[in-house]
Amino acid sequence: RLQLCRCALLFTAALVVVGPRAMASPPRTFHRRPLPAPAVAFSSPEGKRLFAEALDRGTLGCFFRLIEQFHTQGEPAFCGLGSLAMVLNALGVDPKRVWKGPWRWFSEQLLDCCEPLERVQERGITFSKVACLARCNGAHVEAHRADEAESDRGATLEAFRKAVRRTCESEAEEENFQVMIVSYSRKALGQTGDGHYSPLGGYHAETDQVLILDVARFKYPPHWVPLTTLWSAMLYVDVETGRARGYMVLKSNACLEAARLTLTWRWPECSEDAKNADSTISGCQKSFSQALLSDPLPSNERAAAAEILRRSLRFIESPKMPLMVVCKIPEPVANGENGEVMSVMSELSELAKELADFAQKVNVALGEDCFDVQEINPKAVEDLKCPNLGVAALLAIEPMVWQQVLAPETEPSAAGAAGAWEVLKPLLRDLPEMLRKEVRVLQSQWADLLTAREEMCRSTCDCKGHLKAAA
Secondary structure, eight states: OHHHHHHHHHHHHHHHHHHHHHSOOOOOOOSOOOOOTTOEETTSHHHHHHHHHHHHTTOOTTHHHHHHTOOOOSSTTOHHHHHHHHHHHHHTOOOSSOSBTTBOOOOGGGOOSSSOHHHHHHHOOOHHHHHHHHHHTTEEEEEEETTOTTSTTOOOHHHHHHHHHHHHTOOSSTTTOEEEEEEEEGGGGTOSSSEEEEEEEEEETTTTEEEEOOSOTTTOOOEEEEHHHHHHHHTSEETTTTEEOEEEEEEEOTHHHHOSEEEEESSOTTSTGGGSGGGSHHHHHHHHHHHHHSSOOOSSHHHHHHHHHHHHHHHHHSTTOOEEEEEOOOHHHHTTOHHHHHHHHHHHHHHHHHHHHHHHHHHHHHTSOOSOOOOOOHHHHHTTOOSOHHHHHHHHSOHHHHHHHHSOSSSOOOTTHHHHHHHHHHHHHOOOHHHHHHHHHHHHHHHHHHHHHHHHHHTSHHHHHHHHHHO
16 A cells, blocks of 8 residues: 555656646637627628618629638638639639539639649738739739839729729629639737638628628638728738738639730740839839820820820830730631631621721821721731731720829829820720720730739849839
8 A cells, every 4th residue: 555655646746747748738729719899790680781781782793603602711821712712713714624523613722823732721822922823713803902002003992992892883794793802911800810811792882891701711700891991901011021911803804715816925924024124014104104205295285195196106016015916816716617717707807997997087086197007908817817906005005004194193294195195085995896895805914914924023033123123
């Protein structure tokens, strides 16, 4: 008995001395988190009221397609990938790759073209890499960081609110449907954790609240938050990039498949030319502004407008313009399917006629031969080429860019520039139906390609120097 008592005392003493090190506590686990104010849970009475009122006022246009694809992120750090998979499926984008069995469908495992999945699982993913993933998987992306208020991109609270309204009021038709993903810090909402991504499912205008479809459903349910609070949450700096978070508007690029014209880089993307500042959206806008306004304009508004067009055409043909318009050869034509060849030739002939008619109409309106209108050569159409592509390249520049260069709202415009823009604006917008559709695609490509280049340049040391030099 004495021996047993001694053993018991020694065992107890050992537990006291080495217990914490020898007997590790089991890992702490969680089943969801309480949703803190100011967020309002989607399924709460207040959340239901906000939903019903937003539905009645037509500001839930994106909700139903998103809710069909509502997805819980597959890993704690997969919020960016989970949001993107959900949105791409809601947009109806074809991944062109097999998911499982015979099915092509987006899952997080397919989103690996911009960052290895192992790295994302360990560290998450940055804002520019999510935008890169969206683009390389077939979506058109307008990405805005919240710290761009002083830049040409103009990311402000009001611009964010307008973008929210545009996406939440979007109709269900393929051409108009668009979705927003927000990148924000949970800290600003009083929630645990920090950087997070999720899609927005709706907007309640009267209370200025947005519906976050939180892909971390194991943690928080979908919830309404004040738009201004979410904007503040996007201003929090991501420690990995040293930049604020932001929002991106995505839509399907399905319209690209039907388009007969497309934009391509003037040089290989990996070349030294492609790395200069002119290949980014901010650099190209600066070059465009310099090309248009480096010399004085005529005092007469029509003459100034004609001179602006001539300078624009010279800019488009110069190395300062990194993109050019080419005819796109559809797959059936490339494969020699004769039934499709005649249809494409007919469309190209009509498009060439509309380009020539538009150019001639502008020349007449301005009283000068600004455009050198090329005759429609049947042989060129047979070779699946299209005359007057310089006209299409000029129209590919977004109206917003023209406005910022010629008639900026925040600073005085160059002498004669604002008047020239008032003359040009209705002319550039008055397009026949087929040409209008082609131009809409070209304008989205123009912004998309140059924005993608800028995001990539910001993430590489080699391009940062060029960007600073151009600023």
